[in-house]
Amino acid sequence: MGKFFRTIFLVDLFQGLWVTFRNQNPKYIYTEQYPAERPQVAERYRGAPRLNINPDNGETLCIACNLCALACPELLIVVGAERNEQTRRKELTTFTYDLSRCMFCGLCEDACPVDALELTQDFELASYTRQGWIWDRQMLEEGPTPTQYKC
Amino acid sequence: MPETTFLDSTELVLNMGPQHPSTHGVLRVILKLDGEKVNGTECVIGYLHRGVEKIGENRTYQQFAPYVDRMDYVAAVSNGLGYCLAIEKLLNIEAPPRAQVTRVILTELNRIASHLLWLGTHALDIGAITPVFYCFREREEVLKIFENYCGARLTTHAFRIGGLQYELYDGFEEQVKAFCEMFLPKVDEYEELLTHNRIWVARLKGVGILSGDECKEFGVTGPVLRAAGVKWDLRKAQPYSGYEQYDFEIPTGENGDTYDRYLVRMEEMRQSVRIIRQAVAKIPTGPIGKTPKVIKPATGEVYVSIEAPKGELGYFVVSDNSTQPYRLRVRPPSFVNLQALDRMVRGGLVADVVAIIGTLDIVLGEVDR
Numbered sequence: 001m002g003k004f005f006r007t008i009f010l011v012d013l014f015q016g017l018w019v020t021f022r023n024q025n026p027k028y029i030y031t032e033q034y035p036a037e038r039p040q041v042a043e044r045y046r047g048a049p050r051l052n053i054n055p056d057n058g059e060t061l062c063i064a065c066n067l068c069a070l071a072c073p074e075l076l077i078v079v080g081a082e083r084n085e086q087t088r089r090k091e092l093t094t095f096t097y098d099l100s101r102c103m104f105c106g107l108c109e110d111a112c113p114v115d116a117l118e119l120t121q122d123f124e125l126a127s128y129t130r131q132g133w134i135w136d137r138q139m140l141e142e143g144p145t146p147t148q149y150k151c
Numbered sequence: 152m153p154e155t156t157f158l159d160s161t162e163l164v165l166n167m168g169p170q171h172p173s174t175h176g177v178l179r180v181i182l183k184l185d186g187e188k189v190n191g192t193e194c195v196i197g198y199l200h201r202g203v204e205k206i207g208e209n210r211t212y213q214q215f216a217p218y219v220d221r222m223d224y225v226a227a228v229s230n231g232l233g234y235c236l237a238i239e240k241l242l243n244i245e246a247p248p249r250a251q252v253t254r255v256i257l258t259e260l261n262r263i264a265s266h267l268l269w270l271g272t273h274a275l276d277i278g279a280i281t282p283v284f285y286c287f288r289e290r291e292e293v294l295k296i297f298e299n300y301c302g303a304r305l306t307t308h309a310f311r312i313g314g315l316q317y318e319l320y321d322g323f324e325e326q327v328k329a330f331c332e333m334f335l336p337k338v339d340e341y342e343e344l345l346t347h348n349r350i351w352v353a354r355l356k357g358v359g360i361l362s363g364d365e366c367k368e369f370g371v372t373g374p375v376l377r378a379a380g381v382k383w384d385l386r387k388a389q390p391y392s393g394y395e396q397y398d399f400e401i402p403t404g405e406n407g408d409t410y411d412r413y414l415v416r417m418e419e420m421r422q423s424v425r426i427i428r429q430a431v432a433k434i435p436t437g438p439i440g441k442t443p444k445v446i447k448p449a450t451g452e453v454y455v456s457i458e459a460p461k462g463e464l465g466y467f468v469v470s471d472n473s474t475q476p477y478r479l480r481v482r483p484p485s486f487v488n489l490q491a492l493d494r495m496v497r498g499g500l501v502a503d504v505v506a507i508i509g510t511l512d513i514v515l516g517e518v519d520r
Contacts, residue, residue: 006347007349010349012347012348012349013348013349015343015347016281016343016344016345016348018343019281019340019343019344020281020344023285030288030291041298042295042298042299042302043299043320044298044299044300044301044302044317044320045298045302045303046301046302046303071213071214072214073210073214073215073217073218103217103221103306104303104306105216105217105306105308106302106308106316107213107214107217110316119302
């Protein structure tokens, strides 16, 4: 009898519709209005790479040890260094990071002994050219400058 | 002369995919049709082949870890766990207890995320559009936990060989507990939408029956096997990462049809919440483990398998005492489960093919590797 009643009056169908109706409540809106409302990504987010500079003297923190280039599974980091004859130390000259092949695994960041290379919270990395993906030292130090939209 | 069939017409060959939305990726199924009846199928795979196993031979053990996330990208954490366990066994080391408990929590969260994606897309294939939005809403909460923990949402690279890279963030336990609290009523909500829905039941009951013996013949594992009534779960059968400490049930079905597989997966999500709750309550303090700087295992081979959301995920690694594996073979659950498609589809209707592909829960990244 119960089954007959349920079949005739479509009870199960209305139960489902009631769930949908409950979720119409405006406090259950989860959509992010992306360009106007920018998401707050996590602190540990692995986004655009950055070469940190020492805030005290404006020099790079990188010691050109090449460990990031060795750790990278895709071999997309090229570190150029030159020996300074006066201080007898290796100094960074060029740093190339091919973002087009990067999978943001974070192994380079883990390998860095001085926290110079870091994956930051910047996530807007689109580029109109393939060349635009290959970041040089200047780009890595300054970081990307995405367009800010207002609604 | 071709064999004559229904209404004396000849067999119709229809290509389904590789660009069909309900093949869940780039699977191409060649259907041999007699009217609406399916007389046979042939799967064409390999559209997403990237040669992951070969890549593994050319990377060091640490460097290969991010690549395994890209096989079953819906359950990347499980893939990472299997790989790490395999290399740890090869090196004869074990992750510290704190790392093990964290691994269990994240893997179970990933199981929920994977099942949610399956439920949403499966319901979408059948024609119920509502569940997909609700499922993705809850999945988002899991992905937020992943993002907070390791910085990535999908291809997480959360675990490292020998333990973890990242210490738990502040508020991890609260966030996971809040998720469990929020999630259980939501599962009931999905069930309210679907379980007794007449269209859902009519489309799923008795469709794509695969008996327990047939499952064993094909090597099918995971929820598909359990829905056929075989109580086989690697978390119970050969516990890894401390699964023997947790109290949970293995849900099984009876008929081995699509509807039973749906019920089994729904119950699995509840059981995952149960495991997570037990694990969060007893995260031990201590070290989280450290990746060895140079991994150079002694000559030997090892096979480790874990219960991924889709079934048995195995890694077979051969080491030749160098920093790179000599051979790395992956046994993905989706690839093996997909073999059973022909048996399940044969004799059914065209519309059932969509339901059966959905219920197998395949991820083509894993099938093709």
